[in-house]
Amino acid sequence: MVKKESSLRNLMTTTKREPSLRNLMTTKKESSLRNLVSNIGTGINNKREQLRELRKQGSIKNMVANMQNNKKVRATIQTCQLHPNPDYEELGCLHFKYAGDSMEQAMAEAIATDRPIMIVFQELPGCRTCLKFGQDVLSHPLIVEAAETLFVPIVVNNRGITPGDSSVLDFYREPRLNNPVVRFVSGKTGKDISARVSDGNWTVGALAKSMVEALEPKVQEKNLYLDLLSKEESARDRKKEATFAMSCFWVGEVEFADLNGVLGTKAGWIGNHEVVRVTYDPEIISYANLVKAAIEKDIASTIFCETDAERTEAEETMAAVAATATHQSQSSSLVQQLQQNDVFRGDGDPKHALRGTTLRYVPLTALQAAKANRCISRGEALESLSPRQLVLFRAYTDKWMNNKTIDMEETVDVPIMEAWTTVK
Numbered sequence: 001m002v003k004k005e006s007s008l009r010n011l012m013t014t015t016k017r018e019p020s021l022r023n024l025m026t027t028k029k030e031s032s033l034r035n036l037v038s039n040i041g042t043g044i045n046n047k048r049e050q051l052r053e054l055r056k057q058g059s060i061k062n063m064v065a066n067m068q069n070n071k072k073v074r075a076t077i078q079t080c081q082l083h084p085n086p087d088y089e090e091l092g093c094l095h096f097k098y099a100g101d102s103m104e105q106a107m108a109e110a111i112a113t114d115r116p117i118m119i120v121f122q123e124l125p126g127c128r129t130c131l132k133f134g135q136d137v138l139s140h141p142l143i144v145e146a147a148e149t150l151f152v153p154i155v156v157n158n159r160g161i162t163p164g165d166s167s168v169l170d171f172y173r174e175p176r177l178n179n180p181v182v183r184f185v186s187g188k189t190g191k192d193i194s195a196r197v198s199d200g201n202w203t204v205g206a207l208a209k210s211m212v213e214a215l216e217p218k219v220q221e222k223n224l225y226l227d228l229l230s231k232e233e234s235a236r237d238r239k240k241e242a243t244f245a246m247s248c249f250w251v252g253e254v255e256f257a258d259l260n261g262v263l264g265t266k267a268g269w270i271g272n273h274e275v276v277r278v279t280y281d282p283e284i285i286s287y288a289n290l291v292k293a294a295i296e297k298d299i300a301s302t303i304f305c306e307t308d309a310e311r312t313e314a315e316e317t318m319a320a321v322a323a324t325a326t327h328q329s330q331s332s333s334l335v336q337q338l339q340q341n342d343v344f345r346g347d348g349d350p351k352h353a354l355r356g357t358t359l360r361y362v363p364l365t366a367l368q369a370a371k372a373n374r375c376i377s378r379g380e381a382l383e384s385l386s387p388r389q390l391v392l393f394r395a396y397t398d399k400w401m402n403n404k405t406i407d408m409e410e411t412v413d414v415p416i417m418e419a420w421t422t423v424k
Contacts, residue, residue, distance in 0.1 A: 076395045080388045081423050082141055090122050090130040090180075092138025094147055096155040101164030103154065110152045110187025116214045117190075118151035121158045121174050121181040133180040133202045140204050141363065141420045142229050145388050146211055150223060152187065182207060184214035205233030225368065225386040232263050232367040235281035239263055242280065242287060242310075243344065244294050245273040245302035250352040252276035252299045257374035259293055261285030264366030266413065267350040270342050273302060277344055279366065291317045302334045304342070311337055351412050353377035358396040360410045362389055363419035369412065392423065 085091035098106040110117045120138075123130050137143060147153045160166040160176045168174075171190070174181055182197040194213035197206050208230035212220060220227060246252045249267035253276055256265050261284030266277045276299070280290055291314050294300035303318070305311040314335045354360060354373040364372060364385070371384035382390065399406055411419035 076391060077423060080392050082139065082144060082420060084139075085134075088122075088124045088126075088134070090124055090126045090134040091120070091155060092134035093141075093144050094120075094138045094153060096120075096153050098152070098154045099162075099164065100154070100156040100166075100168045101162050103164060103168055106152050106154050107187050107190065113152070115150060115152050115187065116193055117185045117187050118147055118153045118211075118214075119156060119168070119172070119183045119185060120153065121156050121169070121172075121178065121183070123159060123177060123179075124155075124157045127179070129179050129202070137202060137204050137207055140417060141388075142225060142365070142386055142416070143204060143207060143211075145386050146208075146223070146226050149387070150211070150215060150219065150226075151184070182210065184210060203233065203236075205230060205236060208233055223386070224383050225389070228367050228371070228384055229365060231281070231284075232365055235263060235283070238282060239279055240282050240287070241277055241306075242290055243270065243275050243277045243304040244300045245270070245275045245304065246299040247274070247301065249274040249276050249347065250349075253351060253370065254353070254374045254377045255297045255299050256294070257370040259285060259290070261290075262367075262370065265370050266344075266346060267352075268344050268346040270304060270344055274347075275304070275344070288313050288317045292321055295321045302336050305335060305337050308337075311335055346413075355410070355412055357393075358400050358406065359393050360412050361396050361406060361408050361422075362392045363411050363414070363416045363423065364389065365416050366413070 082093040083095075084093055085095060098109075106117055109115075122133075138147075154168075156168045156174075157165045158169060158174060158176055158178050158181075160169050169176060172183065180198070180202055183192055184194045185191055186193050194210045197210050208226055212227050212230050215223070215226075244252065252274075253265040253267055256262050256276060256278050259280075261281045262278055263281055264279040266279075268275055268277060278290065285293075287310060291300065291303060294303070295318060303314045305314055318335065349355060351360075351369055351373040353376040354369060357376060359372060359376070359382075362385075368384045368389075372382055374380075375382050375384070382393070385393065396406060396408075408422060408424070411422060
């Protein structure tokens with residue numbers, strides 16, 4: 001009986017202990033699992049913190065890089081800004097390294113750099129004519145650029161105050177107390193190499209033309225902007241306008257820019273017609289040849305004429321072109337006299353290809369803009385721009401890439417001297 005009770009107690013004890021052991025094992029496993037999960041969670045959180053820190057550092061690095069890039073861009077743009085001559089308004093924005101007293105040093109630099117010398121004879125201080133020459137001509141951004149980069153500029157005060165000024169005046173037989181005169185001379189011989197700018201011809205066109213003549217052909221080819229400026233400004237007093245309707249004025253602006261003698265284009269509307277108003281030099285391309293080219297290029301569904309003479313010429317030209325075998329399809333072109341209520345309205349998106357780039361912020365002449373718009377449309381090199389304009393184009397592109405915005409107004413179809421004041 002005693003043995004049975006003992007066995008029963010042992011059995012009961014064993015039975016009670018086994019669950020406790022199982023519970024203990026289960027508890028240990030759960031604890032280990034919780035620790036494992038906790039450790040994994042902690043590791044993930046640590047990784048997240050590391051990633052956040054790396055991203056933060058990357059953002060800071062990018063921010064610093066952008067700030068540095070913006071500084072470089074600003075410094076680059078500043079080299080293209082115009083600043084009035086600090087001494088005399090008569091010298092415009094052109095800064096001179098040499099004067100009459102340093103003619104020999106100027107000639108030495110001209111020989112060393114293979115550049116011609118540009119001598120500006122000015123009365124300092126001068127009369128109203130001298131001031132106007134400084135404000136209108138010597139402040140033109142492309143004239144300033146050409147003078148400072150393609151020539152060695154010297155200023156000679158034609159009052160003859162210093163011995164050096166008097167010596168240069170005597171050598172070139174220039175009168176004292178005279179109106180402005182500009183001469184381009186060889187650095188080796190000191191002799192004239194292009195037309196003397198004087199006698200009331202104090203214009204951007206006359207100066208640009210003389211500049212082009214003074215340059216070697218290979219230099220002219222690399223600086224097409226100066227030749228374009230000469231052509232555009234020389235035709236200022238004789239240029240004319242013609243208006244053509246077409247299916248798409250964006251195409252019309254590109255096609256007209258191909259023609260030699262076209263000085264500029266403007267896209268717009270007359271009534272419900274998409275039109276391009278073309279500015280041209282009649283000494284290079286006649287009205288008849290402009291009409292003929294427009295018909296052949298399929299950009300003259302309607303030819304708007306301002307005078308009876310233009311209407312007659314347009315109709316005769318249209319008939320002549322329509323008579324040819326290859327352009328009989330163009331006989332549907334219409335000739336229409338412009339009426340008083342036919343008002344030209346400029347479009348909000350002129351020079352469409354150009355405006356698709358940051359070139360829309362770069363000051364350009366009308367002819368440069370027409371040529372550049374054509375080049376961008378066709379994927380060609382921008383040969384019509386000056387080196388400083390190309391610098392601005394690249395700088396504004398970098399600025400856009402860094403900030404995705406540019407705090408400037410567009411300069412498309414804005415006169416270049418007005419537009420250049422916005423360079424910043």
